[in-house]
Amino acid sequence: MGRWAPDARGRLHQAAMELYTEHGYDGTTTADIAERAGLSERTYFRHFADKREVLFDSTDALQTLVLDGIAGADPAAAPLDAAAAGLGDGAALLQSFGQGPRHRAAVVAAHAELRERELAKMATLAQAVAGMLVARGSAEASAALTAETAVAVFRVAFDRWVADPDGPALPDVLAACFAELREVSARGR
């Protein structure tokens, strides 16, 4: 047994989710979060860079999984297919958390600052995906376009999945969205 209660980060995350849900993001101070977690406000900022970041701890794991999925994809697969495969792994991870991601998404959606941060995280993911595509042999420019497109599709799929709790599993929604992308972009000229 350590000197301090274990998993301070986890307790802060838990406290933040509860308080943002109960009193809203604006109605919660970082001191409130720290207090519920049994820590000082200063310690909160040793674990998380700002008031928003406490909700985005899991995105690192998601990103790692997605990148691994791309790295493990068939080397002969087209870049967009490789990206889709990696994002499919990420979708499966989120699906495995049940309603958790939906609850978190509702909290994030409720405040502009949190939505902004989520977009920034997705942008980071897109950049990392592009990097993996380059590692697979894509040209830099083409990789960026493919990655940004793929991540945009992922976001749309996630939004659809959140909006329809009785619908298909996230990986299936994602696959459907990629199929739709091909249709949409094949039309015209």
Added chain:
Amino acid sequence: MGRWAPDARGRLHQAAMELYTEHGYDGTTTADIAERAGLSERTYFRHFADKREVLFDSTDALQTLVLDGIAGADPAAAPLDAAAAGLGDGAALLQSFGQGPRHRAAVVAAHAELRERELAKMATLAQAVAGMLVARGSAEASAALTAETAVAVFRVAFDRWVADPDGPALPDVLAACFAELREVSARGR
């Protein structure tokens, strides 16, 4: 002649661009900006919601132009083509400002908070584009996918244009990116 010097918003924008360029975003306080514009800090916050928003006044005009372009597109055109046309109008607007957008992009790129806000503005644009596509007859879900994809392509095109000052005009870069999207998404299966 009014009681106050005219165009307070414009002066604040000018002052912010200068100061963010000279001393960086972190090295500039809102009080600094207000002082250079000949106003009080309190008045700054009457014109702009926060320290970031002062750089994003022009995105409203861009959005309006893009939406008008979509509204005026051939009703028979495919949704993605209509979105591309509207975004092409927006690209032409930015191109007409010469190096201005590149300078602004450099300032935005220099700080994470500004990049976040830019992403948020693009997300707003994507939502508005989706709305216009629905108004043209697209289904809600399909419109969201098309709009998010099209705006992602726009962002990639803008980044390429910024990175290559001696390259082709933005509308041409954008058209090339849309062509590339069709290639990329046609490959595989």
Added chain:
DNA sequence: ACGCTCATGTCAGCGACTGTCATCAGTAGG
């Protein structure tokens, strides 16, 4: 027993942002 580590607490302070009230040139109405 000694010193080192390292997560934490405490405190002071800056800067972003807000609510509130006062000011006063211009303008409309009588």
Added chain:
DNA sequence: CCTACTGATGACAGTCGCTGACATGAGCGT
């Protein structure tokens, strides 16, 4: 010409996000 009203602004106090600096003390190796 006086008066009331408007609307952009200034002044001031206060909250909160966030940071730097220093202190504390249990655990751990030596």
